[in-house]
Amino acid sequence: xxxxxxxxxxxxxxxxxxxxxxxxxxxxxxxxxxxxxxxxxxxxxxxxxxxxxxxxxxxxxxxxxxxxxxxxxxxxxxxxxxxxxxxxxxxxxxxxxxxxxxxxxxxxxxxxxxxxxxxxxxxxxxxxxxxxxxxxxxxxxxxxxxxxxxxxxxxxxxxxxxxxxxxxxxxxxxxxxxxxxxxxxxxxxxxxxxxxxxxxxxxxxxxxxxxxxxxxxxxxxxxxxxxxxxxxxxxxxxxxxxxxxxxxxxxxxxxxxxxxxxxxxxxxxxxxxxxxxxxxxxxxxxxxxxxxxxxxxxxxxxxxxxxxxxxxxxxxxxxxxxxxxxxxxxxxxxxxxxxxxxxxxxxxxxxxxxxxxxxxxxxxxxxxxxxxxxxxxxxxxxxxxxxxxxxxxxxxxxxxxxxxxxxxxxxxxxxxxxxxxxxxxxxxxxxxxxxxxxx
Numbered sequence: 304x305x306x307x308x309x310x311x312x313x314x315x316x317x318x319x320x321x322x323x324x325x326x327x328x329x330x331x332x333x334x335x336x337x338x339x340x341x342x343x344x345x346x347x348x349x350x351x352x353x354x355x356x357x358x359x360x361x362x363x364x365x366x367x368x369x370x371x372x373x374x375x376x377x378x379x380x381x382x383x384x385x386x387x388x389x390x391x392x393x394x395x396x397x398x399x400x401x402x403x404x405x406x407x408x409x410x411x412x413x414x415x416x417x418x419x420x421x422x423x424x425x426x427x428x429x430x431x432x433x434x435x436x437x438x439x440x441x442x443x444x445x446x447x448x449x450x451x452x453x454x455x456x457x458x459x460x461x462x463x464x465x466x467x468x469x470x471x472x473x474x475x476x477x478x479x480x481x482x483x484x485x486x487x488x489x490x491x492x493x494x495x496x497x498x499x500x501x502x503x504x505x506x507x508x509x510x511x512x513x514x515x516x517x518x519x520x521x522x523x524x525x526x527x528x529x530x531x532x533x534x535x536x537x538x539x540x541x542x543x544x545x546x547x548x549x550x551x552x553x554x555x556x557x558x559x560x561x562x563x564x565x566x567x568x569x570x571x572x573x574x575x576x577x578x579x580x581x582x583x584x585x586x587x588x589x590x591x592x593x594x595x596x597x598x599x600x601x602x603x604x605x606x607x608x609x610x611x612x613x614x615x616x617x618x619x620x621x622x623x624x625x626x627x628x629x630x631x632x633x634x635x636x637x638x639x640x641x642x643x644x645x646x647x648x649x650x651x652x653x654x655x656x657x658x659x660x661x662x663x664x665x666x667x668x669x670x671x672x673x674x675x676x677x678x679x680x681x682x683x684x685x686x687x688x689x690x691x692x693x694x695x696x697x698x699x700x701x702x703x704x705x706x707x708x709x710x711x712x713x714x715x716x717x718x719x720x721x722x723x724x725x726x727x728x729x730x731x732x733x734x735x736x737x738x739x740x741x742x
Contacts, residue, residue, distance in 0.1 A: 307337040311345040313366050316353025318442075318499045318539060320383060322450040324351045325442030327382070327411055334412045341370075347378045347415065351408075352385035352393070354465050354643070359385050364396055371398045378415065382408035384469035388644075390426040402426045405471055409438045439476045441484050447495065447692050447720050449488045450539075453481050453523060454500030458508075459542075461569075462580050462647035463612065463640060466501055473501070473508045478518050478526055489532030494690055494722060496527075497537045504545025521550050528557045534722055535690065535705065540565040540607070543591050544583040551591070555598035561705040562602035564595060565636075569609045571626030572619040578651070579612060585626060596631055601685065603633045603678065603707035608667055611640040611660030614653035620663050627670060633678040633707070635671035639664045679730055682708050686726050686741060691718040701735065711735040 310331045314324045327349065328338050339345050348370035353359055363385065370379055380401040381393045387404040394402045403411055407427045414427060441451040456471040457464075476484075488496055500506065506520040518526075520541075527536055536559045543566050554560040566588070570576050573584045595602050608623065627635065639660045642649045687704035694701070699711045700718055704727070711731060712718075725738040 307335060308347065309339045309343070309345040310336045310347040310349065311339050311341045311343060311370075312349050312351065313341045313370075314351045315359070315362060315366075316351070316355060316384065318450045318497065319452055319455075319501065320351050320353060322440045322442040322452045322499060323383075323408070323438075324349075326438070326440030327351075327408065330409075330412050342373075344374045345370075345377060346374075347380065348373075349380045349382060349411065352381055352383040354384040354388050354469050360389070360392065363393060367396055367398045380411060380415070382411060384466070387469045388465055394426050400425065405469065406436070437474045437476055439480050439484060441488060443488070443491065443493060446493065447690060448497055448535075448537075449493050449495070450497050450499050451481065451484055451488065452476070452499050454503050454506045454508075457502045458505070459502065459582065460580050462578065462651070463609065463643065465643045465646060468645060470501055473505045475500075475506050475508055475518075478523060481523065482526060482530060485527055485530045485533060489530060492720070494533070494720060495535040495537060496533055497539050498523075498527075499539045502542060502545075503539065504541040520545065521547065521553065524550060524553060524557070524560065528553075528559055530559075533559055536560045537563055538565075540567060542567060542582070543588050546591055548594055551594050552598060561707075562595075562599040563605075563705070563707045564602060565605040565607070566591060567607035568627075569607060570612065570615070570619070571608075571623030572615075575612055575615055575619050575623075578614055579609075579648070589630065592630055592632060601682065601706050604631070605634050605636065605707075606630075606632050607636045607638065609638045609640050610663035610667060611655040613640075613648055613651035613655065615640075615655055615663075616653075624666060624670065627667070627674075632674060634675040635667055637664050637667045637671065676730070676734070679708055679734075679736055682706070682727050682736070683729060684727065686724065688722050689725050689738065690722050691720065693719045709735045710738055712738055 312324050312328055314320050332338055350366050352363055367379055370377055378400050379398050381399055382403045386393055386402050390402045393399055401414060441449050443449045454475045456473045457467050458473040485496060504520050506523050507518045568588055569579055569581055571585055576584060689702040689704050689710045691700050691702035695714045698714050700714045702710045724741040726741055727736050728739050729737050731737050
């Protein structure tokens, strides 16, 4: 028996990165490599990078150091968004042998012919204009849910964002291919699929130069609702201008789509939304939330917000705060604005001091805690379905209801990856909800 080369992976950033890492890992396994945990000694370490989270470069250096500690002869490859935006910077990090950009990362096994360490990282990154083909992928995280990539890239020009520079133009998977992946996932006994992409509401845009929609996001949702064996489908994050009322109404009556929406707002001030070049005003947002509430009163609605954008005065911030406080939403993801090279916002006047950014962020995080608590309280006494996860956390098993309420109950291995009908009884001191089983 020959000794198989070992490969380990580390993923930074979003669900999309996780689904792509899984696909790259499957390619390695098809080439005869053995996948091991990142904490173990491996011959190759692949780090999938992110350009959105702050301190991306610091984090990257620490992860490389960790790999080198485990095996200083290991071959280290960096792929993903940060590798596309700052390839030279990553290549200069001590220990890095290979840096692959947006299109090359899916052909990584072609580049790893010779595993000898390089004095300096070798860079293969395309002009981002060449990132115009689509590679489908999905990841199976904790055996309970899978992340299915349906779209990549973005044609929007938001002034704070580097994703179009890191991932290229908006392009989609063929509907047949998405359905085939969904079928494969369902055959592995996985109960929930989360749809991911960079701008999934834009689903259906074809290859480069061909912007006609073969299918729309609504077509995708309708077709997925028919896939047998999947119990739950969740839409990860969708732009307010692309979340159409037809989609909301379809989800309300669908077999598998759950009443949970995550809709980026970014600011509650129209003036700031215009500076960000977002494609809607706050009135559209109010309208979407009202439409969801009308047909799914118990839906969970999550919101992304950025604080400290250039030119955001105290008045603008308070406008956002009050807007969100009055809106019937369930939780917030708060991002503190940070400058990115080659974006319009980085050149703008009215830079908000770091301490003010962090104070605003704290205020909105506090508001999020309050909103989530109120949402959970509104659900007490209701009957829901919970999908239980696989981990034993200090004697408890956790899970989520269809409308994203976090549940805990004493550990019972028979519950893992099952759907159970329950009644929500009370909120525990740690903020999760306790239940009674309905038999």
